[in-house]
Amino acid sequence: MRQGSLRQQIMDLLGQEEMNSLQISQAVGVAEKDVASHLEHISRTLARTARTLSIEPPACLGCGYIFKERKRLQRPGRCPRCKGSHIRMATYRIS
Numbered sequence: 189m190r191q192g193s194l195r196q197q198i199m200d201l202l203g204q205e206e207m208n209s210l211q212i213s214q215a216v217g218v219a220e221k222d223v224a225s226h227l228e229h230i231s232r233t234l235a236r237t238a239r240t241l242s243i244e245p246p247a248c249l250g251c252g253y254i255f256k257e258r259k260r261l262q263r264p265g266r267c268p269r270c271k272g273s274h275i276r277m278a279t280y281r282i283s
């Protein structure tokens with residue numbers, strides 16, 4: 189599948205519902221590790237339009253810490269506060 193149509197497919201999905209990178213990877217058939225780079229590209233594409241990619245940041249399920257400062261769309265490994273590794277994945281939506 190061409191990159192362009194793949195990203196279009198992701199944009200269509202996120203316009204309909206909020207999804208995390210795992211759900212996106214399964215829905216469009218790309219590796220989960222590649223989802224972040226597609227989202228970064230989509231976010232740049234949307235910057236030229238009236239639509240925006242909103243990101244619900246990842247949060248620690250152990251202590252509730254929210255990973256707000258993260259600029260890159262990668263999944264964090266560990267909580268800096270409680271060192272727990274149960275992290276709720278970031279979710280994405282286009283509105």
Ligand SMILES: [Zn+2]
Nearest residue numbers: 248251267270
């Ligand atoms: Zn924590």
